Amino acid sequence: MSHLLKPLQVGSLKLHNRLVMPPMATAKAEPDGKVSSTILDYYKEKSQGGYISLIIVEHSFILPEGKASKQQLSxxxxxxxxxxxxxAEVIQQNGSQAVMQLNHAGSAASKEVIGTTPVGPSAVCNPRHGGESPQELSQGEITDIVQAFQAAARRTKEAGxxxxxxxxxxxxxxxxxxSPLTNKRTDQYGGAIHNRIRLHLEIIEAVRSAVGPDFPLLLRLGxxxxxxxxxxxxxxxxAAQEFAKAGVNxxxxxxxxxxxxxPTLRGQGYxxxxxxxxxxxxxIPVILTGGITEPQAAEQLLAEGKADxxxxxxxxxxxxxxxxQAIESLRNGG
Structure with missing residues (x-):
């Protein structure tokens, strides 16, 4: 049997094949971040027929000051x-599972979008997104962010x-x-790797307590x-070992x-x-993305154990x- 067509059960998450649509920002939400008819139509079209087992909905902001761009989902x-x-209904009625991605842009936000100075672990400019130097987060503000992730996860579950x-x-x-490039903190959130993932672990724990032990929790790691x-x-x-221990599925x-x-990486599944x-x-299962455009490439990457x-x-x-087209070609022995 084709590797891509094999089902996978991860806790309560039942996937009928190994194909995932990763989160990609559409900028189709309403100006206030609410779901628009355009966004419903987009996901309805992408999930048509239920050929994709898992659709991870684009990054959605958990706090107004964590908003990355205009018309981002909230x-x-x-x-x-x-x-x-x-x-969630539009996607799941078509036969795909829907997962919501939660995000805080930090220093990748811009004053133009959020109306205030962006925040970050340290007052260091963002090497990817540029912009001005962010304001360093205080311990109290970090706690607020943990609680915001927790509340956003609760809403995600409530939304089905x-x-x-x-x-x-x-x-x-x-x-x-x-990243040591932007985290120059000298408190418990900076320095060694275990400190640099402390916030992640606090968020995982807070999210877990909000959604319960059986609700699937994913983490996208750069x-x-x-x-x-x-x-x-x-x-x-x-980090991966710590996240798995903490309850990431x-x-x-x-x-x-x-x-x-x-730029230096080439090929499918780079x-x-x-x-x-x-x-x-x-x-725990691992998702691989990166330039995959051919079903046969996906098949081979799975067969070689490069990902789940x-x-x-x-x-x-x-x-x-x-x-x-990909699923049908594999079903027909393509």
Whole structure:
């Protein structure tokens, strides 16, 4: 049997194949972050036929000061739940599972969008997103952020999503804490890797307490910055083990400050050196993304044990029939 067509059960999350649509920002929400009819239509189209087993909905802000861009989705208040419920329904009625990605942009936010000075672990400019120097977060503000992730996760569950994902990649706030490039703190959140993931572990614990022991929890980890002095795969192997111990059910691997595309990396599934190494140190499933456009490439990456699930982003973004064509070609022995 095709590896891509094999089902996978992760706790209460039942996936009928190994194909994942990773989170990709659409900027289709209402100006206040509420779910729009445009966004409902978009996800309805992408999930048509249920060929994609898991759709991770684009990053959504947990606090107004963590908003990354205009018309980004919001999970920042209880009034968003009603619209989010429609979004979860649209995807799940088509036969795909829907997971919500929660994010705080940190220093990747801009004054123009949020109306205040962006915040970060330290007063260091963001190497990926540029902009002004952020304001260093106080202990009290860090606690507020943990509580905001917790409340956003509760809303996600209330809205009927099948799981929740914490965003720690692509140069956003949790990636900023993880990376030595932007985390220059001298308190318990800075320095050694265990300190740089302290905030992650506090958020995982808070989210877990809000959603209960059985609700699927994913974490997207920017497993390497691919920059001198940045986070490394060695850091990520330690982090991955700690996250799994803390109750993360699936690790979704991408780049750090490099973003999702790295000029030096080529080929389909170009983040596989990261997923392959992380798979060796954890027993939870790992998602691989990165330039995968051919079903046969996805098949081979799974067969070689490079990952457990395959994320196909741009190809599905450009062609809503990609998943259907890929699955049908594999069913027919293609």
């Amino acid at each position: 999970v920042a208040e209880d009034t968003t739940v009603e619209g989010l419920r429609k979004l 999503f099948a799981g929740v994902e914490i965003h720690s990649a692509h140069g956003y706030l949790l990636n900023q804490f993880f 497993a390497s910055d691919y920059l001198e002095g940045g986070s490394t795969l060695e850091d990520s192997k330690i 699936i690790l979704d691997i991408s780049g750090g400050f490099s973003g999702y595309a790295v 983040f596989f050196p990261l997923t392959q190494a992380i798979k060796k140190v954890v027993t 699930l395959i994320g196909v982003g741009r190809a599905i973004l450009n062609n809503s029939k990609w998943a259907e």
